[in-house]
Amino acid sequence: MKILDPSPKMNRRSFVKNVLNGTIAGSLYLVWPMGGDSLEIPEQIPGIRDTAYDIHNQAFVFIVDITRCIGCGSCCVADKREYNVPDGNYRTWVERYVKGFSDQIYVDCPNGGLDGYQHPRTDIDEDIRDTFFVPKLCNMCREAPCVQVCPVGATFISPDGFVLVDEKRCVGCAYCIQACPYSVRFLNPVTRVVEKCTWCYHRVRKGLLPACVEVCPTGARKFGSMRDDTSEVYNILKGPGVLTVLKKEMGTWPALYYKGARREVV
Template identity: 85%
Template sequence: MNRRSFVKKVLNGSIAGSLYLVWPMGSGSLEILEQIPEQIPGIRDKEYDILNQEFAFIVDITRCIGCGSCCVADKREYNVPDGNFRTWVERYVKGFSDKIYVDSPNGGLQGYQHPRTDIEEKIRDTFFVPKLCNMCKEAPCVQVCPVGATFTSPDGFVLVDEKRCVGCAYCIQACPYSVRFIHPDKKTVEKCTWCYQRVRKGLLPACVEVCPTGARKFGSMKDETSEVYKILKGPGVLTVLKKEMGTFPALYYKGARREVI
């Protein structure tokens, strides 16, 4: 069944219970994984067995300056179409009335070089919050995909097989973090993958590599020498977004305020 015919049947209700129809990961999805060697050079020149790692991403809000370097790197790495973002940066402005003003002009791609002029009250504080895929262990997007195009790899990455994707957008609706979009030309779903193709080669995600303040951290929670492991085991409060959703994200925020959580 071609993509257009399938979507039409879903929308017409002729495919019963389509929201709960989940196909197992097939040969199409396996093509994405078959290039993974048993051993790959790891982050910081250590040997990693990628299938036995448990990766995590940490965003330190107290370090983010809203420069937009991460967004630029991501756009160049994946040729992200204008108006869409795999990762973006939001600006939070807090007034003395405790009211929060949030904006993200062009996803923060050009940075935040100028203050907001549309806020009449005095400003108490301003901070920046990068957003990206949360790589949920209990990913709603995986559960609702009717064709198995969205799947979790053996090493815990939530990925999309564009050869299977029919563009039904169920996963977009199911994602609590709004990190997915339909590619305007391909008509399939795209999202942040934590630079999976780079990680399996032992490289850092592009956004982590270019961050000038070290606000983005990536590594294995099983490697006691990794920076991520030390942060997670060390002092300080780390949290996840929308914990009440029960998605168990692998993306942690350091210094996150109640306005963000």
């Protein structure tokens, strides 16, 4: 019968050493920025990371498919969290359209759609013919009125087609807010400069989809590059489906397209 040796094989010194090593290694493991690095997340827009970014040769497109939106408000929540948007201001929002048999249109957007549309409207006293949700965000106009009117050039179109705001240059005159036909801009009460949706430019440059696109459970928000012939937006734009833009008569040439938007959508 083998008698187990009860005495420890490790002396006290080596035991303390191991504990210390383990503690240091564990601490390092905790503080090391693992997973926090966005580049660790798998690439969502193909072709951004593996090649040098040619800023002058990009064509990104955003498509909102109204027929897919269920008004859950996830996109609004994601956006608010991504940018810490102050209450009462909206970089993106979701509207609820209700169309009666009399052709009357009823639109509402409580809290910008942040809470999701969980209950039907009860204040409409006629039979409903149609109802749908319309997500709204920056139209990234190619002929952007906001860029034209900015007196200090704080709002500009980047070479890759994004309308952005340089918050260090903006004087907060709000002229761009007046000029934007889509009302996607607001004066941030904290920074006192103008803010708006950027299609998550900081994410796109890292090969990630805009926050609202990533969380959309139904694929109502689509984003991609026209330089990638496998992207969904490329194939939608290439196909025969009808796409529209908002307020075409304004001559702003938006890069934001709507699929399935009724003519009542403004």
